[in-house]
Amino acid sequence: MGILIDRLILASRWLLVVFFLGLALALGVYAIKFLGKLLTYAEKALGGATDTEMLLGLLYLVDSVLVASLVVMVIIASHDSLVSPLVESVEPERAKWVQKLNPGNLKLKLSLAIVGVSSISLLQSFLEVRNYTDRELGWTMAIHALFVACALALGVLDRMEAASKGKGPTAPGKG
Numbered sequence: 492m493g494i495l496i497d498r499l500i501l502a503s504r505w506l507l508v509v510f511f512l513g514l515a516l517a518l519g520v521y522a523i524k525f526l527g528k529l530l531t532y533a534e535k536a537l538g539g540a541t542d543t544e545m546l547l548g549l550l551y552l553v554d555s556v557l558v559a560s561l562v563v564m565v566i567i568a569s570h571d572s573l574v575s576p577l578v579e580s581v582e583p584e585r586a587k588w589v590q591k592l593n594p595g596n597l598k599l600k601l602s603l604a605i606v607g608v609s610s611i612s613l614l615q616s617f618l619e620v621r622n623y624t625d626r627e628l629g630w631t632m633a634i635h636a637l638f639v640a641c642a643l644a645l646g647v648l649d650r651m652e653a654a655s656k657g658k659g660p661t662a663p664g665k666g
Contacts, residue, residue, distance in 0.1 A: 511566045525555045554611040561604040568597045602642040609635045
């Protein structure tokens with residue numbers, strides 16, 4: 492009976508595929524929305540938008556790319572580590588980089604991507620400072636500072652863990 496339960500619990504990891512496919516579908520919808528924003532950006536840019544309006548539109552596009560990259564990173568790394576190794580099943584040479592995404596490394600990359608998204612949002616707020624109250628700007632900066640502090644803490648913890656295992660510190664992306 493114990494072996495059957497163990498096999499059932501281990502097989503339950505395949506239920507995660509539903510979530511990963513759902514994220515991929517949501518990413519497709521987000522890509523369609525991105526194309527709409529890209530067309531709007533092009534129309535405004537060619538229609539005489541100010542430099543600030545063009546920069547804000549471009550920052551939105553960059554922000555969208557960071558969010559999409561974050562979602563792809565979560566899908567690929569989570570599927571590879573929790574469900575089925577991708578390197579063994581799909582183009583081993585092209586998927587080797589996936590093996591470098593360990594859970595600690597992934598947490599750090601996700602944290603840095605969130606800091607990037609937050610930075611762009613903060614910059615957009617500063618470019619449209621007249622549209623925000625001092626209180627709103629203060630909260631925006633505080634939240635961004637919290638994201639930065641969390642990313643730094645994760646980086647320090649990752650280095651401490653690597654050092655305690657005798658691996659020495661690893662550079663982001665090299666883990």
